Amino acid sequence: MARPYLEAHGLYKRFGALEAVKNVHLTLHPGEILAFLGKNGAGKSTTVKMLSGLLLPDRGEVHLLGKNPFREPLALKHLGAVLEGNRNTYWRLTPLENLVYFGVARGLRLAAARKRAWELLEEYALLGKAHTEVRHLSRGMQQKLALLQALIHDPEVLLLDEPTLGLDVETALLMRDKIRTLAQAGKAILLTTHQMEVAEALADRVAIIHQGEVVVEETKEGLLARFAGEHYVLELEEKPALEVIKQLRALGVEGEGPFFFRGNAQALWQVLEAVKPLPLKKVAKGETDLLEIFLKVVGHA
Amino acid sequence: MLDLFLAEFGRNLLALRRYPLELLGAVVTLSVIFYLLFLGARFLAGPGAEFGGRLEAVLVGYLLWTFALFAYTSLSFGLMEEAQTGTLEQVFLSPYGPIPLFLVRNLSGLLTQGLLVFLIAMVLTTLTGARLSFHPGVVLPFLAVLLGGYGLGFAMGSLALLYKRIGQLLGLSQFLLLFLLQAPGTGPFLLLPMAPGASLARGMLAQGAPLDLWGLLVAFLNAFLYLGLGLFLFGRAVHRAKKQGLLHGY
Ligand SMILES: Nc1ncnc2c1ncn2[C@@H]1O[C@H](COP(=O)(O)OP(=O)(O)OP(=O)(O)O)[C@@H](O)[C@H]1O
Ligand SMILES: [Mg+2]
Numbered sequence: 001m002a003r004p005y006l007e008a009h010g011l012y013k014r015f016g017a018l019e020a021v022k023n024v025h026l027t028l029h030p031g032e033i034l035a036f037l038g039k040n041g042a043g044k045s046t047t048v049k050m051l052s053g054l055l056l057p058d059r060g061e062v063h064l065l066g067k068n069p070f071r072e073p074l075a076l077k078h079l080g081a082v083l084e085g086n087r088n089t090y091w092r093l094t095p096l097e098n099l100v101y102f103g104v105a106r107g108l109r110l111a112a113a114r115k116r117a118w119e120l121l122e123e124y125a126l127l128g129k130a131h132t133e134v135r136h137l138s139r140g141m142q143q144k145l146a147l148l149q150a151l152i153h154d155p156e157v158l159l160l161d162e163p164t165l166g167l168d169v170e171t172a173l174l175m176r177d178k179i180r181t182l183a184q185a186g187k188a189i190l191l192t193t194h195q196m197e198v199a200e201a202l203a204d205r206v207a208i209i210h211q212g213e214v215v216v217e218e219t220k221e222g223l224l225a226r227f228a229g230e231h232y233v234l235e236l237e238e239k240p241a242l243e244v245i246k247q248l249r250a251l252g253v254e255g256e257g258p259f260f261f262r263g264n265a266q267a268l269w270q271v272l273e274a275v276k277p278l279p280l281k282k283v284a285k286g287e288t289d290l291l292e293i294f295l296k297v298v299g300h301a
Numbered sequence: 302m303l304d305l306f307l308a309e310f311g312r313n314l315l316a317l318r319r320y321p322l323e324l325l326g327a328v329v330t331l332s333v334i335f336y337l338l339f340l341g342a343r344f345l346a347g348p349g350a351e352f353g354g355r356l357e358a359v360l361v362g363y364l365l366w367t368f369a370l371f372a373y374t375s376l377s378f379g380l381m382e383e384a385q386t387g388t389l390e391q392v393f394l395s396p397y398g399p400i401p402l403f404l405v406r407n408l409s410g411l412l413t414q415g416l417l418v419f420l421i422a423m424v425l426t427t428l429t430g431a432r433l434s435f436h437p438g439v440v441l442p443f444l445a446v447l448l449g450g451y452g453l454g455f456a457m458g459s460l461a462l463l464y465k466r467i468g469q470l471l472g473l474s475q476f477l478l479l480f481l482l483q484a485p486g487t488g489p490f491l492l493l494p495m496a497p498g499a500s501l502a503r504g505m506l507a508q509g510a511p512l513d514l515w516g517l518l519v520a521f522l523n524a525f526l527y528l529g530l531g532l533f534l535f536g537r538a539v540h541r542a543k544k545q546g547l548l549h550g551y
Binding site: 083085102 | 549
């Protein structure tokens with residue numbers, strides 16, 4: 001696998017008596033979207049700020065393309081961020097002016113910033129509002145602009161703290177597509193969100209943080225399979241005889257049809273053997289989604 | 302860096318162009334303050350009292366004071382506003398690093414301030430009938446005053462970064478600034494921020510004294526000392542703000 005763009009080791013942050021983040025390890029690889037999930041106050045934004053050099057960790061290190069953003073601000077050329085709850089842009093400037101200003105503040109030449117600003121405004125359908133002060137834009141447009149502001153210098157790493165908050169369905173879908181496209185173009189993206197369907201649609205990997213600790217971190221497929229792998233659903237065309245039911249119960253099958261079976265794929269054959277030759281309607285691995293997993297994980301952790 | 306300067310300057314000009322009433326307000330307020338002082342002084346001195354050539358000196362002194370005041374307060378007001386509106390964190394994401402960025406900001410702000418002072422000067426010369434003429438060499442000690450002012454500005458900026466609401470303190474400490482600019486340029490007063498440069502400039506304006514190179518050297522030493530101190534404190538404050546998570550406002 002390619003070298004990670006962003007690595008964090010053992011991040012720890014305490015605010016007074018509160019341990020906001022405890023020993024967090026994270027990596028972001030090129031072309032990958034990491035969904036960073038957690039309840040309110042779990043420590044997501046605190047982690048994001050440590051990753052972006054805005055909050056100094058008490059312990060632990062951050063490497064942004066191999067450099068420490070706290071000691072070498074130049075490393076921030078490789079990072080763009082949409083920060084939570086912030087406007088992220090100047091309200092008294094227009095989108096164009098904001099993008100040009102932030103482009104230059106992020107190290108672009110003036111002419112390059114201007115060119116890129118126009119391209120982004122066009123790509124994100126904000127051309128019509130290029131000259132409207134940000135405070136007169138709709139919330140969705142402001143949120144879109146916040147993303148563009150993070151993209152203006154074409155950084156390798158994007159940290160997006162709730163970028164789809166408060167967007168209408170259509171704009172949220174557009175943002176989703178854009179974020180996916182950005183990852184396909186090779187950017188490493190960390191995305192925090194409370195909208196599980198967004199995470200499910202976009203994530204390559206999922207990290208769940210609970211009370212400051214990362215309690216789950218694996219690929220989305222792996223995670224879904226791991227939790228789905230726990231049970232099978234079995235439906236028959238007709239009701240089985242009492243004896244068959246007894247046998248099924250002995251194997252640990254629950255339910256009255258549909259039947260539920262917790263066990264591995266081999267044990268499933270024993271179940272199928274028991275119902276033979278009754279006609280099958282459906283045999284399937286139990287479905288699960290990120291929401292269910294999330295609730296299970298943060299509920300139990 | 303040049304591009305950054307241009308971008309910052311552009312941002313300042315845009316604000317002026319888009320909110321001309323604020324510019325107008327500043328020009329009117331600062332002009333009125335001076336005019337009232339002028340009338341008050343005439344009233345106290347009694348009718349028939351003439352300022353003569355002194356009026357020019359007082360006016361130039363006043364304009365220079367507005368510059369120094371701006372150098373002293375602008376960073377803090379900027380930091381407070383941006384922490385509140387929530388752009389400060391984005392500004393801190395600049396690869397230039399906060400100190401170079403704010404230095405460039407100050408420089409571009411100075412230019413914008415020049416525009417403002419020019420307008421005030423026009424208003425006041427018209428109102429009071431004074432003519433502005435002074436030895437161009439005054440610019441040098443005044444530059445030293447400004448550098449010292451920016452040093453103090455960075456020191457205040459440290460407080461703004463850490464404690465946010467320091468508007469009152471800034472307002473009150475303007476009197477301190479006034480004292481520093483009026484302090485005699487001798488003995489221990491030479492150690493006070495801005496004082497040596499200010500007294501040199503005053504001497505040149507009021508008494509028409511020639512430029513004292515030795516004094517100028519002292520003024521610049523003093524200026525760089527306080528600028529360095531201000532930058533050092535600001536660097537410490539940035540570190541502390543990053544440690545305590547104070548870059549966003551509430
Ligand atoms: N600067 C700060 N000073 C003191 N406490 C803080 C500070 N920043 C965050 N905290 C605390 O740290 C904890 C984690 O906050 P954080 O903002 O990281 O949560 P989050 O996961 O982003 O939550 P949300 O989903 O609500 O955005 C919270 O209890 C919060 O009150
Ligand atoms: Mg948060």
